[in-house]
Amino acid sequence: MIRTRFAPSPTGFLHVGGARTALFSWAYARRHAGSFILRVEDTDLARSTPQAVQAILDGMNWLGLDYDEGPFYQTQRMSRYRVVIEQMLAAGSAYRCYMGAEELDQLRETQRAQGLKPRYDGRWRPEPDKVLPTPPAAVPAVVRFRNPAAGVVAWDDLVKGRIEIANSELDDLVIARADGSPTYNFCVVVDDWDMGITHVIRGDDHVNNTPRQINILRALGAQVPLYAHLSMILGDDGQKLSKRHGAVSVMQYDEAGYLPAAVCNYLARLGWSHGDDEVFSMQQFCQWFDLDHITPSAAQFNSEKLNWLNAHYLRRTDTARLLALVGPRLAARGVTVTAEPSLAAIIELHRERVTNLNELADVAEVFYRDLQPKAELLAKHLSSETLPMLREFAAGLAGISWEAAAIGALIKQCVARHGLKMPRLAMPLRVLLTGLEQTPSVDALIAVFPRSVVIERLARAERVAVSPGSPV
Template structure:
């Protein structure tokens, strides 16, 4: 059975690159009827926080990337890690190293001064016929993995192709610190083994960790999973995606009014393709997704494309659903949503014209709060030429059928009687009702308001 995992470190929010990794891992498991495991790699006690864990869970929940197993927390598996370390010590694949940190720092400084790659020199590594130093008093040892010294460690990366690293380039990795806490690379190996992970899909910043992890797995007598390392995501400007590019937290996209299905659809196309298909459901994505069509080159984020996708999904979403998403945004602005007009009707009127939920909330607000049009707009549109037609239109409002077609007919009659073109009346109506020059069709706009509200606001023309 295919078993994938998403294993974030809870040292911050779920960023967009991590969300793409989670999506690809989730989709691959779904495509093959496998299992998707969520693992929280929280061994960095100084930086891991409960708030960051919750941010990851919130982001996964908002995107709808449900895990089949977990979340598993590494801090709750310490006894298991120590058990495996004891087995490795007994087997001779790990050993105690008493080199003090300051001694290791001096060694590395000397190596750099000589133009050498800084690395541990194997001083405490057991070898046949080698006499080890006497352990110094009062020094707690670290535990190092006894890495092979010859040959190469190689794997066929499912994205990047064949990768080979000479073992001579790898020193003996610390797998447990002096305080006995296991290190990241070791915990990952034990977790992947115990959880029967078959495919590791992760960012290419982990490529350098992979040869070390493969060697540890082989020392444990376990065949390594298949690896697929995803290239980085660049910002709109072609630079590495970072905080300065704006919204990098998944939940910031929620705050900015994006729908999760738009973000998922966009992420799916960020480094992967299925022909020329641009818009597709997650069900289709899971049916199509494979690792063969992931590009090994960096993917570039395109905010305009994301906005286009979000507008596409807004147009097709049910107004009732959108109303449930927009109402809290209105309430956060201090706007109370009344029963009349119905928020769903307002959304149905405006959703073709907006790019996100926040713009929908902005468009809906004038229906529930008093509008004070800017003096400049009033002066611009309430001209001596337009005022007689406006007064004519207002006179007919109390008796007109309150639906768009009848209101539209009344507008046409008013402008015709005064020899005007439609905008000469439509623009004053828009400004008086919403305080804006840009709105949907003015007859539909008016019909969405209660009649008494329209009469009250048009009275400002006075």
């Protein structure tokens, strides 16, 4: 059975790169009817926080990436790691090293001065006929993995192809610190082994860890999983997207008004393709997803494309669902949604014109709050020429059927009688009703408002003195 995992470190939020890794790992397991495991690698006690763990869980839940097992926490598996370390010490695949931190730093400084690669020199590594120094009483030992001294470690990366690293390039990795706590690379190996992970799909910043992890797995007699290292993601500016540069929390996309389906669809296309398909459901994605069509080159984030995709999903999302998403956004602004005007009608009127839920909330807000138009807009669109036409239109509203067709007919009658063009009435109406210049068709806009609200807002034009060429 295919078994994949997503193993974030809870030292910050779940960002775009991590979310894509989780999505690909999830989809590969779903494609092959396998299992997707969530593992929280929280051994960095100084930087891991409960808030970061919750941010990861929230992000996974928002994206809809359900996991079959977990979440497992490395901090709850310490006894298991210690057992394996003792087994490796007994087998001779690990050894205790008494080189202190200051001594190691001095060694590396000397090596750099000589133009050498800074690395541990193996002085405490057991070898045939080698006499080891007497362990210093004041220095607590670390445990190092006895990396093979010769040959190469190689794997056929499912994204990058064949990769080979000479073992002579790898020094003996510390797998347990002086305080007994296991290190990252060691914990990952034991976890992948115990959890039966068959495919490790992760970012290519882990490529350098892979040869060390493979060697440890082989020393344990464990099955080595297949590896697929995903290329980096570049930001809109072409720089590497990271927690320190441009990457934001997945939940910030929620706050910004994006739909999870749109974000997942967009992330799926960051470095993977299925022909020319750009828009697809997660069900389709799981049916199509494979590792053969992941590009080894960097993928570039494009905010405009994400906005386009989100707008596409907004247009196709059920109105009831949009009501459930926009309502809380209005409530957070202190806006009370009343029965009239209908929020559903407002959404239907504007959904083709916005790119995110916050924009939809923006336009909905003007229907429930009497937002005063800006003076410059009044100056631009209201004049003594338009006032008589506005009076006539407002008076005519009382006697017509309250629907877009009847309102549109009244607008046409008024502009025809005054010998003016449609925008001369439509623009003042937009500004007086919403404070905006850009709206849907003005007759449909007016029809969504209650009749009394429209008449009241149009009356404000009468409260301003009129002189030719000046604002009302």
